[in-house]
Amino acid sequence: MIRMVNRMVEPDEGRILINDTDIRGLDPVELRRSIGYMIQHIGLFPHMTVSENIGLVPALSRMPRDSLQERITHLLSLVKLPPGLFMDRYPRELSGGQQQRVGLARSLAMDPSLLLMDEPFGALDPVLRHQLQEEFLEIKAHVNKTILFVTHDVEEGFRLGDRVGVVAEGRLIRVGSPEELILDPGSSEVASLIGVEQKMRYLDHLSVRSLAIPVDPSLVFDGDLAVGEARNAMVASRADYLLAGHGGIPEGIVYPWDLLASQGAGVRLGDLAHKIPVLDPSSTASDALSLMKAQGASIALVIEDGGSTGILLMDEVTKRLL
Amino acid sequence: MDTLAMIAGVWQTYDLTLRTTQHLEMFAISFLVTLIVGISLGVLFFSSTSARVTGISTLTVVEMIPDIALLILLIPIAGIGVPPTVSAAVLYSLLPVARNTTVGLLGVSPRYIETARAVGLTERETMYHIRFPLALPLIFAGVRIAVIFCMGVVTLGGIIGAGGLGAPLQTGITTGNDLLILVTGCWVTFLAVSMDAVAWGVSRLVSAQYGGVP
Numbered sequence: 001m002i003r004m005v006n007r008m009v010e011p012d013e014g015r016i017l018i019n020d021t022d023i024r025g026l027d028p029v030e031l032r033r034s035i036g037y038m039i040q041h042i043g044l045f046p047h048m049t050v051s052e053n054i055g056l057v058p059a060l061s062r063m064p065r066d067s068l069q070e071r072i073t074h075l076l077s078l079v080k081l082p083p084g085l086f087m088d089r090y091p092r093e094l095s096g097g098q099q100q101r102v103g104l105a106r107s108l109a110m111d112p113s114l115l116l117m118d119e120p121f122g123a124l125d126p127v128l129r130h131q132l133q134e135e136f137l138e139i140k141a142h143v144n145k146t147i148l149f150v151t152h153d154v155e156e157g158f159r160l161g162d163r164v165g166v167v168a169e170g171r172l173i174r175v176g177s178p179e180e181l182i183l184d185p186g187s188s189e190v191a192s193l194i195g196v197e198q199k200m201r202y203l204d205h206l207s208v209r210s211l212a213i214p215v216d217p218s219l220v221f222d223g224d225l226a227v228g229e230a231r232n233a234m235v236a237s238r239a240d241y242l243l244a245g246h247g248g249i250p251e252g253i254v255y256p257w258d259l260l261a262s263q264g265a266g267v268r269l270g271d272l273a274h275k276i277p278v279l280d281p282s283s284t285a286s287d288a289l290s291l292m293k294a295q296g297a298s299i300a301l302v303i304e305d306g307g308s309t310g311i312l313l314m315d316e317v318t319k320r321l322l
Numbered sequence: 323m324d325t326l327a328m329i330a331g332v333w334q335t336y337d338l339t340l341r342t343t344q345h346l347e348m349f350a351i352s353f354l355v356t357l358i359v360g361i362s363l364g365v366l367f368f369s370s371t372s373a374r375v376t377g378i379s380t381l382t383v384v385e386m387i388p389d390i391a392l393l394i395l396l397i398p399i400a401g402i403g404v405p406p407t408v409s410a411a412v413l414y415s416l417l418p419v420a421r422n423t424t425v426g427l428l429g430v431s432p433r434y435i436e437t438a439r440a441v442g443l444t445e446r447e448t449m450y451h452i453r454f455p456l457a458l459p460l461i462f463a464g465v466r467i468a469v470i471f472c473m474g475v476v477t478l479g480g481i482i483g484a485g486g487l488g489a490p491l492q493t494g495i496t497t498g499n500d501l502l503i504l505v506t507g508c509w510v511t512f513l514a515v516s517m518d519a520v521a522w523g524v525s526r527l528v529s530a531q532y533g534g535v536p
Binding site: 003006008028029030031032033034037039041043045046047056057060106 | 439447455
């Protein structure tokens, strides 16, 4: 499927558009040069040095020698290979991981806006794969390119992808963010691929935002409220807890027994409130849950930049993921 | 008279310096022509299956003719002397060069070709930058054989009046001059072995540069 994008294979039917241009109208050689390509078995040319491998296509496209040299140095540093040390080596003098990095550098040589990657980390051992995935994420974050990445490893897909497409028997059956796919697989194929029974293992791929629930405004009370009134409100709303705060922004939690235990007059709701952890909505669910565990809290506040708030309930998370 | 003086005497009498120059000239011409034509044929055979089948079998038939017979067969066409000798040397050496070139080009691992295509090389660029360089170790193996073949046929050219070191050998045989045969024979052998050694050195360099495996 990925090979259709650079016209290595022509589609039997349908069209492929890149930036609204049908690729069948484009010269295959030009098209391929404008698309970065990286494959599992790397395919570095054994008779060329690292810099010749990276610089082959730019040189054929008549990039001036000076800027080419600069580009090679830049790309090698990007993939964490010291240029001085690696530029003149031959592929056989490199380890598998180093070859893979050179492959990545080569695919970026023409500064393409689109990158095709066909199981680039498939042949590596798990430790190295993990390390390269990390580096890939770093590079991805600052090269600002569209990357089409094929993998058989669901975990890898969720780790690296912003949007994940599921292909079964040649058909694209689902596209969505990792979170959408995990929380709402939509079809049995996707569900079995992901392993819905074990959603817990995807805690790393879920954000706090996707698991938080909105705060019920009727449970948020001003901290200056007298305990007696608060008690009545709690009874009325049959809630398990109240949130105490200011101006509708919750700051702490009050449990029923707190209210019952405080008999004294003049005690305010705010005095009884327990501090609860505040979470960044974009942090991962697993980080959030460990933070909550460390603080012994089963509830946490999620505060968005915009000011809207939600809460994350440990019970609720467990229920959704099991 | 000591041995060295005897050898020097024979060398002077039969002007082996001139003979050596002639010999190496003929060798150089045949070898260069073989290289150019052989590699071109190899590329042609690579790109066209029908040319490959007819070309290789024709060259194989030529190869099966004994070299002396080939020389004599060429006399009616090319006359006597240098032209038939060079022609025979070329015809004889074409097969290893052409065949190894073809096999080398065909044998380049498809994954390199795929990669070359995928990163946007044209057919011609793939040939020039990927296929040919990767086939070089095998091509050079053929070239080494051609060096030996050319040396051999050029020496034989002595019997049809081509000059070179074959001529004094011929003289030695007809006049029963054992010393002349011995000196010239050793000298020709030494030249052939040196040429082969140079070719071997070059092919080693190429193999090292191109990864050893085509």
